[in-house]
Amino acid sequence: MKNPSPDNHLTSPIPPRTAVWRMFDRIAHRYDLLNRLLSFRQDVVWRKRVVNFLPERNQLHVLDLATGTGDLLIALQENSTRVASGVGIDLAEKMLEIGREKLRKKSLDERLTLQKGDAMAIPFPENTFDVVTIAFGIRNVEDVEKSLKEMYRVLKNKGRVLILEFSLPENRIFRAIYLFYFRNILPRIGGWISGDSTAYRYLNRTVETFPYGKEFCRLLQSAGFKEVSFTPLTFGIATIYQGDKVGEGSGHTI
Template sequence: MKERLKRDYAPVKDLKADDHIRIVQDIFATVTGKYDFLNHLLSFRRDVAWRRFAARKMHFPRTRRYLDVATGTADLALEVASRYPDVEVTGVDFVLEMLEKAVIKTARRKECRDRVSFVQGDALALPFADRSFDVVGIAFGIRNIPDRPGALREFSRVLIEGGQVAILEMQLPQQKVLQFLCSFYLRRILPRMARCFTRNPAAYLYLADSIIQFPAPERFAGMMRDVGFSNVRHYPLTLGITRLYVGTKPDGALPPEKQPGHFPEKNPDRDSS
């Protein structure tokens, strides 16, 4: 019997946590072969510039170690390894098929492959000791984690005091006209384009829905502050269809409620290549 070429996924807002996790595993296990190609095609290759921007914002003061959560096929992990020649990079993901692709891709990068390693693991129970990394990053993965505060607390646990979290995520722009155009692209155009290249085009309906349902910028930044991150900033990229959220783990000198809060960024760096 021929495998169905289309699967149906419930709307993100209706999913229970366990179902959400199962669906994410199913989706990323089935789109691995064309994942990189489709990311570049469907973002008009802006995803490359977004990752470069995120890597430029990172600082490695002590451990010289970076953790890439939901590393997927390791694009952000390899960007960081290439930009910082003395930094050790670890990628973690719970989808084995993605990690297998990441290992193959990394093996081709002679300049950094000896400093990049991968571990299969859960963002809510990272297999690392407390205070192990200078920076924890995640690109386009936080929206696929049902318990986002739990993940943020786990990121904080493995960071050094004064360490940095960097979260790159797609979401709807704030302007109404751009919201309409972006929603139309995500719901109508993206899945049809994906249908030409993947055996599971419904995966891109889910991914579009997960972008549309992601919290507004100040709401997500507030979530970061609520779990204890200070100096939380967010940078709109490409008309706000993607944002980089950056926060700092307090050094313990002050309780979280007295740590500095959000500082608006008047002139954010451009997301140029």
Template sequence: MSSRMSLEEKFHATGGKRSYVQRLFGRIAGIYDLMNRLMSFGLDRYWRKRAARYLALATGETGLDLGAGTADLSIAVIRQSGPNTHMIGMDITPEMLEEGRKKIARLGLQDQIELRTGDAEHIDLPDNSVDGCCSAFTVRNLTDIKQGFREMFRVVRPGGRVVCLEISHPPGRIFGGLFYFYFYKLAPLFGTIIGKAFEEYNYLPNSLTTFPDAPTLQKIMEEAGWSDVRFYRLSGGIVALHVGTKA
């Protein structure tokens, strides 16, 4: 598919954004973890650990990880939470989940983490059925962000939290300029050299172009029903961690 096509044209050519994203992540599932480590200079583990701390399930509670992919965030939550905690990880891409299952089995966490195919905009769970919900680098890929946060609100029990970790728009001209040069110019090059995946790693920066900044995402979450929504910029604002509560 030509890299000169706009993202909207690519979505249309493949049957919509959901279908495009599913195929794209299916193609890079085997190199996804390696690319995350390399492109973030290892910071992605620190970011997930911070997100997991904010979710912090209590003894016996169950959390939901949307866009769970290879299960890194689910694993981080289990490690940061009390005993007998469980995570349900959902993702639309079977190939990513398969990588995640291998990892969970290696770590002996298969009794605490269950991975299943699922859509963040139409969560196949009853109302008020989980104690908290989290996502890492998922919301940017949704077709309708507000619908995603509404669904999260529906399935979380009153008093439960949502934690959203996402790439953001760093404030400040100098640092922001350096970030955009790296993210838009060098990241696709990384993908091409290491993973022979220019299309996939060209999508990642371009998906940020229309993605809301941290204050705007805060408002979207509030409009979806979440209370006491705050955000924390990490690593100079490269990523933002949004946290909200279901009153």
């Protein structure tokens, strides 16, 4: 699967990561609404699909990176009896505040916690978690390879990384329709509702230029993961990536 070369409209520079998490803070009050609206609620379906890729054992301790308002952690907790606890980290404090309130309302705040943290410097010791997840966040990380190695570090032996991320459809006709929506419609609607059109132009640029499919799998393998695979969703609009840590670490408790 060959990834596309950036088009001319994608040549503007990607903002530094401090600007990125501040941008997410600015749109935090409309983030969940826009996710549902702009994806036609497919983001909810995709997160529930991640449950199917959890390891086949009980009492799983999960770390969710770039957790935002905690949607993926909530989906895992509500749809799997195998998840015992979860921690979500993010740099956008306003997103975390909204997420903590969601957890309280759902009475999930005893099993799930959210805290400020960096996906490139995960604030936990090695061999701590059974599962590390990240949804629609890996492309926002400044150093992807460093973040993947951090995920590997904090996973226990036989632990699993699960990454849900946007990708591009392989079908040319569907891709053309999708890119027209992504480039012309999504930024306008997102900007109008959130009051920040910059955020949704940024989304468009990062999705179109980020590696996906086999190319991203090679990054996972370079970080040390085994049994790496990917599963396209909804004609390839999004993809779930899976990789396992094999043969290292006895595990810490949190």
